[in-house]
Amino acid sequence: MRAEDWDRRYAAVELVWSAGPNRLVADQTADLPPGRALDLACGEGRNALWLAGRGWRVVAADFSAVALGKGRRLAGAAPRGDAVTWVEADVTTWDPPGPFDLVVIAYLQLDADELAAALGPVLPAVAPGGTVLVVGHDRRNIAEGVGGPQDPTVLLDPATVTALLPGLVIERAETVERPVDGADRPALDTLVRAHRPVTPAS
Numbered sequence: 001m002r003a004e005d006w007d008r009r010y011a012a013v014e015l016v017w018s019a020g021p022n023r024l025v026a027d028q029t030a031d032l033p034p035g036r037a038l039d040l041a042c043g044e045g046r047n048a049l050w051l052a053g054r055g056w057r058v059v060a061a062d063f064s065a066v067a068l069g070k071g072r073r074l075a076g077a078a079p080r081g082d083a084v085t086w087v088e089a090d091v092t093t094w095d096p097p098g099p100f101d102l103v104v105i106a107y108l109q110l111d112a113d114e115l116a117a118a119l120g121p122v123l124p125a126v127a128p129g130g131t132v133l134v135v136g137h138d139r140r141n142i143a144e145g146v147g148g149p150q151d152p153t154v155l156l157d158p159a160t161v162t163a164l165l166p167g168l169v170i171e172r173a174e175t176v177e178r179p180v181d182g183a184d185r186p187a188l189d190t191l192v193r194a195h196r197p198v199t200p201a202s
Helices: 003-012 023-029 046-053 065-075 112-119 158-163
Strands: 036-040 057-062 084-088 100-106 126-137 169-178 187-195
Touching: 023 046, 023 100, 023 126, 023 169, 023 187, 036 046, 046 057, 046 065, 046 084, 046 100, 057 065, 065 084, 158 169, 158 187
Parallel strands: 036 057, 036 100, 057 084, 100 126
Antiparallel strands: 126 187, 169 187
């Protein structure tokens, strides 16, 4: 979808996503000491604002000006909302200003070439010891889960994501269940957590 399409989607309702953080993002980052974070394709900023409330300084980037406007308004009432810097950018062409101690990429559903374009500039921006967390709708979700895109070309799987993270140490790469309120079965998400190793001093 184009930025204009997402602008219309974000403008149509008060919040497209929940006000709180994605539960997988919260679970996988809760043990990390605060530092400088990047929320890539941040949408309305729910994960960025949650991280800021936990002491992180966050760069939140998205190509939807409407979503970023909502994020800025939410930041006004959020704990440490002023710790988030909002950036309007197409993440498939943007060169993020690292270094970052954490990069969160949550539900950025792109085809393989676009996803590679988005992740390519991010990797050099990950600080030694820094964490990369990728969460997204899994390819198995169409047949076995609920919700999410029904186009398999934009769905993820652990092997595809890990192949796009050269030089990082993979800590976790699997398909996980995410409960969905009111649904008779969970959604299936790809979850990959990795870190850049710290090079020993010579």
